[in-house]
Amino acid sequence: MSSGTNQQLVGAFYGEINRGGFNELARYCHDDFRFYHQVDTPHFGVAGFVASETKNFDAFSNWRMSLQDMIATDDKVAAYMIFEGDHTGDWKGIAPTGRRLRFSLLMWLTIQDDKIVEKRAHFDQADIKAQLTR
Structure with missing residues (x-):
């Protein structure tokens, strides 16, 4: 693929x-x-990814993950994104606050056989916790 x-x-x-x-x-x-939501923590298969991510998405209503920019070369794509959502459910032990969360993510994806074979997420969990507990 190009x-x-x-x-x-x-x-x-x-x-x-x-x-x-x-x-x-x-x-x-x-x-x-x-x-990989962290360097050495893999979730295998689409089902593993969905199980990992939906519990995060379920903690936020009105959420959106906006794709801001992408850079691609050979079999790699870097995607810069902004996540926004209202904290209306438990997230990692933090009770719902109703606060609006906004943070950036950088995704590093590898393509093989015209499909995504690996996805690595990079974001600042400390920033998320600080926004929800301030």
């Missing part, structure tokens, strides 16, 4: 997430898909 085609794939993947189409994500992901 860099532009890889960006389209990643854009479609995140578009589906924003629509809440978690059941559709498998069509964008390789059979060997793995997701």
